[in-house]
Structures are given as structure tokens and as C-alpha cells.
Amino acid sequence: MELCGDNRSGSLQGVFEVLNKTIVRLAIPIAASALVLSACGSDDDGGGGGDGQTYKIAYQGPISGQNVALGENMANGIQLAIDEANESGDYDFKLEYFPADDQGSETQATAAAQSAIDDPDVVAVIGPAFSGPTQVAAPLYGQAGLASVSSSATNPTLTDQGFGTFLQAVPNDNAQGAAMAEWLASQDGVSSVMVVDDKSPYGEGLAEVAVNGLEEAGLDVETASVPADTVDYSSAAHDVVSSGVDALIYAGYYEALAPFAIRLNEAGYDGIGVSGDGSNDAELIHLAGDAAEGWYLTCPCTDATQEEATQSFAERYQAAYDTPPGTYSAESYDVANMIIQQIDGLQGNVDRQSLYQALAGAEYEGLTKTFSFDESGAFAEQKIYMYQVDGGQIGYLGAVDELAAG
Amino acid sequence: MSVSDIWDVLVLGVVLGSLYAVIAIGYTLVYGVLQLLNFAHSEVFMSGGYGGVIALTLVEPVADPSGLQSFGYVILGICAGALLGGLVAFGLEKAAYLPLRRRNAPRLVFLITAIGASFFLYNLAGKLFGRYPMPMPTMYENRKLFEIFGTSVSVTQLIIVVTALVMLLLVDFVVNRTKLGSGIRAVAQDPEVASLMGVNIDRVVSRTFVLGGLMGGVAGFLFGTNLQVEYTMGFLPGITAFAAAVLGGIGNVRGAMLGGLTLGVVEAFTVELWGDAWRYVGAFAVLILVLMFRPTGILGERVGRTA
Structure with missing residues (x-):
């Protein structure tokens, strides 16, 4: 995240x-250049x-x-x-x-x-x-x-x-956005997807990677941005429902997804909902209640709560x-x-x-x-796992690449 | 944008706008009597949200409430929101503004105090209640109630609009028809003459704050049912409602109502046409346009002196 x-x-x-x-x-440039001069010591x-x-x-x-x-x-x-x-x-x-x-x-x-x-x-x-x-x-x-x-x-x-x-x-976020796209493309009956970001660098970055992945997979993609501090998610929910998409990716944090999910529920949205690690938190269920049910959440983390x-x-x-x-x-x-x-x-x-x-x-x-890390210092194993909110719990589904392969 | 879309958006705008209107009353009333831009009013609003959440969490609503139970929960939330909002506004006036008035402090000091009080209050709330948002407990099944012109209206939306309407009528009645109201209007027109006529200015000011606090508190609760309650929740609705008060003509109660509704509807249409990122651009462009041609706001100033 x-x-x-x-x-x-x-x-x-x-x-x-x-x-x-x-x-x-x-x-910053001034401080940085000063540092170059003095860093050796x-x-x-x-x-x-x-x-x-x-x-x-x-x-x-x-x-x-x-x-x-x-x-x-x-x-x-x-x-x-x-x-x-x-x-x-x-x-x-x-x-x-x-x-x-x-x-x-x-x-x-x-x-x-x-x-x-x-x-x-x-x-x-x-x-x-x-x-x-x-x-x-x-x-x-x-x-x-x-x-x-x-x-x-x-x-x-x-x-x-x-x-x-x-x-x-x-x-990193590339792995996660790509995993979302890969997984959605493998689902039956999903031909159009709306990607909503929260205007944060995290959300925009994640959304961009997901959109690219979805387009490569040949799906119809619509995008929207809803700033995380919006006072009313009714309009955004209304747009999602009237666009008639099969699935929705929300790239942002649980704090914002919770009210959005509630509004989506009320507006009668019945498609798939997917979000990332920013929303993968028990607080989502605490805040959104029943409206969180069925949401898919990706995460670079394995299911640690069971261990x-x-x-x-x-x-x-x-x-x-x-x-x-x-x-x-x-x-x-x-x-x-x-x-x-x-x-x-x-x-x-x-x-x-x-x-x-x-x-x-x-x-x-x-x-x-x-x-462990690769030469560039990036995390070595870029594996993403899928979770789903089920019965008031975030349930573990498995690794995305295995799920997508069926 | 089809005709049915227009109705959809209009409903969203009216719901949001009626919330802005209720908050805007608090700004406009205080401005009317003190010529004070009470920026801490957004935190009065926030405390109303916490009042509702705390009361309802204590009561623990049953899982499948009957209609009557639901009604009771909503009334409880409204009352708790109003109570805490009123208390905070009362305390705010006594602790922050009364000492300044006693010392005849310059206007700028009031303004800075207001900003300081706002920072203090929302950080205090973050410390007391935690910095994570709190959900409003489920009080009723939020289903579609009825349709107007093909647009469905949910329970929450109806509750917000009806409560806001009742509050607005109530405050209009208080200001225009009661003894307190004539006191408020008298102090707004000329505090010195009012006090010569036997109006207790301190009491009127204090009650004006409480009246605005009650309204703000209820709005905080309603806002919490629509979104969630958080220590930073006051800022954006507060600023927007302040703009609504200015748009309608600050110091003018009916102007605040009109300004709130206008901003709500303009926001909803802006979002529909250009997306959520443009929400405030549209709303505030209208504010600037109106003020360019009518610097005193849509209805101008009916109570109080010019700023």
C-alpha cells in the first residue's frame, strides 16, 4: 500500500x-546539493x-x-x-x-x-x-x-x-493492479469494468496498472475518479449503476470504500467489486457492515491471522x-x-x-x-493473494495466479 | 443527460443541500449577532456526529428493528447530536469568545481564536475517540421508499430532508416569532441600543450559539448516517456550508437555507457532468459569480450590519 x-x-x-x-x-534542491558536498564526511x-x-x-x-x-x-x-x-x-x-x-x-x-x-x-x-x-x-x-x-x-x-x-x-502496486486485471479477465461473464480511483498517488498508480491490464485482456474499461474526502458517494454509486458494468475496481483506502460500498448497495449495484490492500482491513467490515459482503480484496500478504x-x-x-x-x-x-x-x-x-x-x-x-530483495532493492517475490468478504470476515481465497489459471 | 437522470441528480443535490443549509444556519446566526466568522462551527457539527454515534452505540440497536424502534433510534440520534452540538457550542462561546468580548478584543483576534478553537476541538476529538472513522450503527433497513418521476428515494435520504426541513422551519420560527428571536434580531441590528432597551446581550449571544450548535449537531448526526463519523469530518462540509451562508447573504437565516440548497444542487450537477474531482470547482465558481454581481449574497443582508 x-x-x-x-x-x-x-x-x-x-x-x-x-x-x-x-x-x-x-x-530541497539546495539541501540536497549541500549534502552532496558534505556527504563524504x-x-x-x-x-x-x-x-x-x-x-x-x-x-x-x-x-x-x-x-x-x-x-x-x-x-x-x-x-x-x-x-x-x-x-x-x-x-x-x-x-x-x-x-x-x-x-x-x-x-x-x-x-x-x-x-x-x-x-x-x-x-x-x-x-x-x-x-x-x-x-x-x-x-x-x-x-x-x-x-x-x-x-x-x-x-x-x-x-x-x-x-x-x-x-x-x-x-509493489504493479503486482497488485496486474493481479486484479488478470483475475477479473478470468471470471465468466465479465466483459466491462469500471475502475474508480481515489485521486491519491496510491489509488491512481494502482488504477493505471489495472486499466492497462484490463485493456490488454480485451475488456471494456471505464474510469472515474472520486477524491477520498468526498462528502457524498451517492453520485459516484449512481454513475456505476447507470453505466451497467459487470465489475468495479476501487483503488483506494477502506475509509472511503466503506461509504462507497454502502451507497453502491443502496443504488442496487449487483456486479463484482474488487479492491486492493488499502481496503483489505477488518475496519472495512466494521464501517460498511453488510454492504462489504462479497467484495474481493487483493493483498501482497498471505493469511497471517490463522497462524x-x-x-x-x-x-x-x-x-x-x-x-x-x-x-x-x-x-x-x-x-x-x-x-x-x-x-x-x-x-x-x-x-x-x-x-x-x-x-x-x-x-x-x-x-x-x-x-528478500532483488538487485534493485525491490521485493523478490511479487505474489498477490485474493481475499473475499464473507459472513462478516475477510476470508482467504488463495494466490491470484492460481485462481486465475482455474 | 436524460430527464430521469436530472431527477436523480436533483434528489442527490437536495439531500446534500439541505444538510449544508442546516449547518449554514449556525454560521449565519453567530455572524448576525457578533459579526464573527465562527470557523469552529465545523467542529460543533463534528461533535454532533459523535453524539449520535455514542448514544446509539450505548443503546445497541436490535438486529431487525420494527418501524417504531427505528423511529426511536433516529430520534435518539437526533437528540444526542443536538445535545452534544449545543453543549460544545455553549462551551466554545464561554471559553473562547466571551473572554475576548469582555476585553473588547479586535475582530482579527476573534477570527484567529476561531481557527485555533477549530484545531483544538478536532484534535481533541481525535484523541478522545480515536482517529479511525466510526460507523453509525444500523438503525433501520435503508431501502427504497418511493419514487418521484422514476427516481428512487431511500429512507436515509427522506430522513435527512425531512429533519432538515423541520429544523429550518423551527429556526425560522424562533428567529422571527419568539422573544429570543427578537433579542437576536435586536442585537444583530445594534447591540448598544438593544442593551439600552433591556436586552441581555451576553444571554442572547450565548443562546444564539446554542441554537446554532443544536442545528449543527443534528446536521452532524444526519451526515454521519449518510457517511461515517470521523474527527476530521467537519472541515469540508463546514467550509462548504460557510460558503453557502455567504452565498445566501451572511447574517440572513433564509439566505443560508437558500444558499445551502443551491450549493448542494450545483455540486450534484457538477459531479454528474464532469466527475467527482470537479465537485467544488463548480460549486465555488457559482459562489464567486454570484458574489461578483451581488456582493451581499442572493438575499442580501436582512439582519445585522454590513460587514
């Missing part, structure tokens, strides 16, 4: 953001020693601001992993959590990244959480030789840009934070543990560069999936 900031700004915040953006647009000096060494693992994501709910999911998962590692006594080093708050916004990303880079004890960064900030921060991490491993920034172009030390620990390991993680998380784990909590917990394992594997020879090399070549079996 490309957790990009949604546009719902409170009151005049939007205006301030626009002002901020113009300032940062000027500031900014390498770590934390390597060496074994016993009692303290390493900091940074997290760059929204810890305040509009998207704090999503950011907290990940921050908590990471802190849990670090706390557990420290308490286990298995390691001869101590770990510390280093928060780098980017508020999920591009404008704050530079400062957040710089704060992590400037602390010589920081040996790896988890994040940036969202794709937009990643675009800004990953080059900085690359110049500092500091590994940044994102468990949630899914924009497919991120790994094409040679950031240097960026690892995408999650299958003992994840259940025990959920219990420990609940005990620590008094709330159940949310979207990408378990994934960021996994990434934190992968980093801890690699630090351990380096046996004291930990510096930023060696840790990045270790991570890039790692194959780590986490609770949610097996993590």
Missing part, C-alpha cells in the same frame, strides 16, 4: 501545507566494538499529524520488536528506538531523514512509511550509506531510481499498547526483527554499510512473509 497522506486537512492546515510545499520545493563512526554496544534503529513515518493512526501501527510494531530483543537477553548489544517524524508528508521528510542521518548510532532506518516521503528521503539515506527498509511504501517507481540503500520490503505466530504477536501487541495491531503492524515488526537478526549476524562488525549489505542479501522468514 502506498500510504500516501490523504488530503483531509483540518481547517486551514491545507493552506499552510501549500505554503510549506512551495518553500520546500525551493529548499558524514559516514558512521559507530562500528567496531561488541559487548554493550548500543545500536539505534530509526523509524521514519507519521508520528504526529493527519496520518498518525497508520504511523502508530508501525511505530508500535517496531518498538515491540526492539523491546522484546532487549528483554530476551539473547544479544550482546542493546537496541534503541529512534523516532523520525515526517508526518507522512513530503515537506517534513528531509528534516526527519536528516535527524536520523545525523545520529551516528543509527545503523538502519525502517521506512519511510509512505511513498511520497520516500521519494524525498531515500536519496538522502543513499548518500549517507544508511539502509532504509520500508514495509509499506509500495510505489513501483521507487526501486527504479537508484537511491542506493533503499529496500522495498513489500510487493499461531501472528496470533501470539497480536496478543503481545495488545498487552503492550492496549489496542490490537493494525495495518502493517506485523510487517514493520518483521522488518525490525530482520534488522536485529542481521545486526546479530555481523558479530560486532556493524556499521551502516555492512548492515546495508547484509540486509540487501538477507532472506528472512518473518511472521507475515519471507523477506
Whole structure:
């Protein structure tokens, strides 16, 4: 999921953001060029020693601001992993959590990244959480030789840009959009599809890939955009029904899909509904109730809720934070543990560069999936799975390529 | 766009517009008596949504409610929304604006306070109720009720329009026919003379806020039934309703109603013709056009001084 900031700004915040953006647009090139000049000297000096060494693992994501709910999911998962590692006594080093708050916004990303880079004890960064900030921060991490491993920034172009030390620990949106198209094309009686995006970079990217896939498969495609903060989904639902399509793809988040699904239900839509990992959350059913029934949801994640390991993680998380784990909590917990394992594997020879090399070549079996990366830093196994809302639960159907093959 | 489409869109527009109208009343009433653009009104609206959700979650509606039960739930939600909206508006006036009036603060300070109060309230709601949206519990089976000219009208749509209509008639009656109403109009016209005539200005202002808060709270509940309740839900409807109040002539109660309906219908047609991304472009283009030719809004100002 490309957790990009949604546009719902409170009151005049939007205006301030626009002002901020113009300032940062000027500031980033200046800051970046300054960094090129000074980057050579900014390498770590934390390597060496074994016993009692303290390493900091940074997290760059929204810890305040509009998207704090999503950011907290990940921050908590990471802190849990670090706390557990420290308490286990298995390691001869101590770990510390280093928060780098980017508020999920591009404008704050530079400062957040710089704060992590400037602390010589920081040996790896988890994040940036969202794709937009990643675009800004990953080059900085690359110049500092500091590994940044994102468990949630899914924009497919991120790994094409040679950031240097960026690892995408999650299958990208291309895989998901293509999987949606592949699966719909294999369904009987589907000849026309409407693709609705939410105007976010995540939604638009996902929709574009899905539209291309559907057109290649020879289906009739219609497109529409409904901004995620729309006040009324009745009009959009009305359009879908009157267009008479057999299936609908919604590329956006569950928060918006829920009211949309309710309106679609009322408007009498009886075709297939498909959405992506942004909507694959139990909150969808909580919000939409019966209207969520029958929706197909893709996800780069296998069904972790059934596995003992994840259940025990959920219990420990609940005990620590008094709330159940949310979207990408378990994934960021996994990434934190992968980093801890690699630090351990380096046996004291930990510096930023060696840790990045270790991570890039790692194959780590986490609770949610097996993590490994190709040469560009993209997630190695781009496999997408299909789920369906059934009886108030998100039920697991299987891998999309196998389902489509029949 | 066929004729039946036009009716479809008109129904959607009237439903949305009547919500805007109810919210816009809150802006216009407060502006009338204080010449204050109360930007925190969008958070009064939001708290009404939470009031409805909390009350209904506490009651836990039964799975298959009878008609009478459904009616009870809706009334409960409306009352809870109005109550919390009224309370928040009351507290807002006492905590944020009354001290400023006592000190005779400049107009700009009021405006900044309003923006600050808005930020404070919605972040407080996010902290108290969580930053995830909350669904309105199912109160009734939202089915098609009847058709007008081939356009189906659902239960939710009817509830919204009827409640809004009742609220609007009620507020019109209060402002034009009651003692409080004459107090409001008197303060709006000239606060000094009004107080010389024995009108207790503080009390009138406080009650005006509560009246606007009740309306905003109910609108928040109705909006929640149509969408969902969230701590940021106030912003866009709030801004649009504020624009509606300006469009109709700020300070003018009937103007706010007319402005709300107009914006709702224009939005619905814009969306139908050019898509959802253009929603506010159409609506606000109309606002700008009207203000170019009638700077005081469609109905102009009937209560209050010029801004």
C-alpha cells in the first residue's frame, strides 16, 4: 500500500501545507546539493566494538499529524520488536528506538531523514512509511550509506531510481493492479469494468496498472475518479449503476470504500467489486457492515491471522499498547526483527554499510512473509493473494495466479 | 443527460443541500449577532456526529428493528447530536469568545481564536475517540421508499430532508416569532441600543450559539448516517456550508437555507457532468459569480450590519 497522506486537512492546515510545499520545493534542491558536498564526511563512526554496544534503529513515518493512526501501527510494531530483543537477553548489544517524524508528508521528510542521518548510532532506518516521503528521503539515506527498509511504501517507481540503500520490503502496486486485471479477465461473464480511483498517488498508480491490464485482456474499461474526502458517494454509486458494468475496481483506502460500498448497495449495484490492500482491513467490515459482503480484496500478504505466530504477536501487541495491531503492524515488526537478526549476524562488525549489505542479501522468514530483495532493492517475490468478504470476515481465497489459471 | 437522470441528480443535490443549509444556519446566526466568522462551527457539527454515534452505540440497536424502534433510534440520534452540538457550542462561546468580548478584543483576534478553537476541538476529538472513522450503527433497513418521476428515494435520504426541513422551519420560527428571536434580531441590528432597551446581550449571544450548535449537531448526526463519523469530518462540509451562508447573504437565516440548497444542487450537477474531482470547482465558481454581481449574497443582508 502506498500510504500516501490523504488530503483531509483540518481547517486551514491545507493552506499552510501549500505554503510549506512551495518553500520546500525551493529548499530541497539546495539541501540536497549541500549534502552532496558534505556527504563524504558524514559516514558512521559507530562500528567496531561488541559487548554493550548500543545500536539505534530509526523509524521514519507519521508520528504526529493527519496520518498518525497508520504511523502508530508501525511505530508500535517496531518498538515491540526492539523491546522484546532487549528483554530476551539473547544479544550482546542493546537496541534503541529512534523516532523520525515526517508526518507522512513530503515537506517534513528531509528534516526527519536528516535527524536520523545525523545520529551516528543509527545503523538502519525502517521506512519511510509512505511513498511520497520516500521519494524525498531515500536519496538522502543513499548518500549517507544508511539502509532504509520500508514495509509499506509500495510505489513501483521507487526501486527504479537508484537511491542506493533503499529496500522495498513489500510487493509493489504493479503486482497488485496486474493481479486484479488478470483475475477479473478470468471470471465468466465479465466483459466491462469500471475502475474508480481515489485521486491519491496510491489509488491512481494502482488504477493505471489495472486499466492497462484490463485493456490488454480485451475488456471494456471505464474510469472515474472520486477524491477520498468526498462528502457524498451517492453520485459516484449512481454513475456505476447507470453505466451497467459487470465489475468495479476501487483503488483506494477502506475509509472511503466503506461509504462507497454502502451507497453502491443502496443504488442496487449487483456486479463484482474488487479492491486492493488499502481496503483489505477488518475496519472495512466494521464501517460498511453488510454492504462489504462479497467484495474481493487483493493483498501482497498471505493469511497471517490463522497462524499461531501472528496470533501470539497480536496478543503481545495488545498487552503492550492496549489496542490490537493494525495495518502493517506485523510487517514493520518483521522488518525490525530482520534488522536485529542481521545486526546479530555481523558479530560486532556493524556499521551502516555492512548492515546495508547484509540486509540487501538477507532472506528472512518473518511472521507475515519471507523477506528478500532483488538487485534493485525491490521485493523478490511479487505474489498477490485474493481475499473475499464473507459472513462478516475477510476470508482467504488463495494466490491470484492460481485462481486465475482455474 | 436524460430527464430521469436530472431527477436523480436533483434528489442527490437536495439531500446534500439541505444538510449544508442546516449547518449554514449556525454560521449565519453567530455572524448576525457578533459579526464573527465562527470557523469552529465545523467542529460543533463534528461533535454532533459523535453524539449520535455514542448514544446509539450505548443503546445497541436490535438486529431487525420494527418501524417504531427505528423511529426511536433516529430520534435518539437526533437528540444526542443536538445535545452534544449545543453543549460544545455553549462551551466554545464561554471559553473562547466571551473572554475576548469582555476585553473588547479586535475582530482579527476573534477570527484567529476561531481557527485555533477549530484545531483544538478536532484534535481533541481525535484523541478522545480515536482517529479511525466510526460507523453509525444500523438503525433501520435503508431501502427504497418511493419514487418521484422514476427516481428512487431511500429512507436515509427522506430522513435527512425531512429533519432538515423541520429544523429550518423551527429556526425560522424562533428567529422571527419568539422573544429570543427578537433579542437576536435586536442585537444583530445594534447591540448598544438593544442593551439600552433591556436586552441581555451576553444571554442572547450565548443562546444564539446554542441554537446554532443544536442545528449543527443534528446536521452532524444526519451526515454521519449518510457517511461515517470521523474527527476530521467537519472541515469540508463546514467550509462548504460557510460558503453557502455567504452565498445566501451572511447574517440572513433564509439566505443560508437558500444558499445551502443551491450549493448542494450545483455540486450534484457538477459531479454528474464532469466527475467527482470537479465537485467544488463548480460549486465555488457559482459562489464567486454570484458574489461578483451581488456582493451581499442572493438575499442580501436582512439582519445585522454590513460587514
